[in-house]
Amino acid sequence: MIKNVSELTSTKQFLLINGQKVEPTNYAPLRSPYSGEEIAQIAMADKELTKEAIGVAYNARKVMAKMPAYKRAEILEKVVSLLKEKADEAAEIITRESAKPIMFSKAEVARTIETYKFAAEEAKRIHGETIPFDAATGGVGRFGYTVREPIGVIGAITPFNFPMNLVAHKVGPAIAAGNTIVLKPASQTPLSALFIAELFLEAGLPAGALNVVTGPGGIVGDAIVEDDRVNMVTFTGSPGVGIGIRSKAGLKKTTLELGSNSALIIDKDTDIDPIIDRCIMGAFSNQGQVCISLQRVYAHEEVYEEFVSKFTAATKRLKIGDPLDPETYISALISKGEAERVLGWINETEGSTATIATGGKLTDGILEPTIITDADHDLKVSCQEAFAPVVVVNKVSSVEEAIKEVNNSRFGLQAGIYTNSVKNALFASQELQVGGVIINDIPTFRVDQMPYGGVKESGTGREGIKYAVEEMTEMKLIVWNYS
Incomplete structure (x- = not known):
């Protein structure tokens, strides 16, 4: 586990696959946007390592899907507790890797805590509805209802500007809904994602449920988007990249939070x-x-x-x-x-x-x-x-x-x-x-609980934990014929 900020920002950072640190062949220096000094060496995954992470998430998907809602909520609540204890460390990591002024980094950590808290609560509220089949003449003698099931493996690609809270907006609802995740954080801000992933392991999340793969978007991101084992891609970033993701994703569900000039x-x-x-x-x-x-x-x-x-x-x-x-x-x-x-x-x-x-x-x-x-x-x-x-x-x-x-x-x-x-x-x-x-x-x-998303080139889909859970689940209809 991470002992302090200097440990996370002065050493080689590995990939996190199946709950283990994985060392790639290549690393790249991470430099402070403010001072230019090197603060860490970041693992550069290749296509094979990315596919390995996807395979691990794919194999773990049934474990997460069968995990009771109360257990998923407990894990998220534990992350909330751990992050509260380490809030100052988390804020300093954000500031060092992104040059976000510390006053705003502290505010982001506070929001991140709330986001995971909302996710823990929503894990217990995933439900369907009953359908009045006898409203149709052909439906007499039948009873039906809907359930929401985990979508499976979610590929999450996150930006640099809120490196902890926007990770939470993808990881939190994914876990609440019983999915597994392959997370590619922004190249300039991977330390926040690795920090959070460690907290999830400490909180008891099964190995393979959350995998963090750092590296170039053209390699890691494309491998995630194009792999058939990935059921959904959730992305926050530029319109150009988002449009490219949608064109490569095929029939995968996509949630795209893109740009604006508000x-x-x-x-x-x-x-x-x-x-x-x-x-x-x-x-x-x-x-x-x-x-x-x-x-x-x-x-x-x-x-x-x-x-x-x-x-x-x-x-x-x-x-x-x-x-x-x-x-x-x-x-x-x-x-x-x-x-x-x-x-x-x-x-x-x-x-x-x-x-x-x-x-x-x-x-x-x-x-x-x-x-x-x-x-x-x-x-x-x-x-x-x-x-x-x-x-x-x-x-x-x-x-x-x-x-x-x-x-x-x-x-x-x-x-x-x-x-x-x-x-x-x-x-x-x-x-x-x-x-x-x-x-x-x-x-x-x-x-962080409100439905958030745009129209035109600002994207598709909505975030905000309840609404993200809906995006990250599939509706299934069950019909009983009792006549």
Whole structure:
């Protein structure tokens, strides 16, 4: 078992297959996005080792399927208990591998604990329904009901931005439903997944039920998606990769949580002062590397100037620096390449109508939180997913105009509206083309039991433990003829 953080971040990290550490031929250095220092050597699985993990999960599937619900719940509850004991260690691991400021890593660990708690509770609530067969003339004398059965082997591919809680959103409901898992964590953040896998072993999860395979997506990910023994693929990441997974998955069930450029509407009657802190969090927490990060704001012309002034002033006060400093709000993006990409998008605004109100530069390798006003829709910072601490604020003359601008997007994950008008709130809830409408809050709002997912290129299926369990089970109909 892991004794401390330094043990996990200073040594060779192996694959976890069938409850055992498996050593591959090749390793790759894992470096801190903030300091550049090497923090671990990560195992690079090949196709054969990935297939071995799939085979192990396939062989363990019947053990998990027959495990009583109370036992699955007990294992998940034990993980909750262990993670509570090791919460500080877990947060430090997240920060070291991802440069997420420690204040946000601690919040992620707290959410992860809740997510596994929800999973433990949902393990006891998986049920079907009775069917009134005599409602049809041909159904007289028959009685029927549905049950939900585990789908089997689940391939889970997770992103870097919430390396512990988004693993929990796949592993938690999979175990609650009695499935086995082959988990491929993001290449930059494998330590969180390995940490959690160790806790599951300590909690009594059968060997082979959770296997962690690290390595290149083009090798490990493709092997998982294409293997016929894998019954479902659940993925969180970019639209391009998600679309590729769906094309390779064949008839496998897929749940795809993809990108967005989430928007907020601020109506003319909105009191600006109380919403500034929420907008700061929505736009800049975790360096904006959040699928529902606040990227676009459409403020009514009557409050536009006040909002921009106060939002900009608050942004300039954010502390930039070492992610392990408890006061730091903004640190490094996940890679230098990402910082260069976003800087290119910001520089694209030169010569346009857009104005950079604050930020737009690198400070000691960290992209400053950036506010851009009056940005044309066709600029990348507006129409694509920035996944960075960049937010565009534009002026509108009505809620109707704002909704039209929000919907002018290939994405549709979540959107928010601040308004005191019930009529405008109801209109927005009906007209916004997104998976979730958040009224009087930012689109970045999420709690872990709610149904979460999008439309258009933001994905398919829903997460949130109860809803993920439904995705990860198959409905079976049983009909009795008693006539």
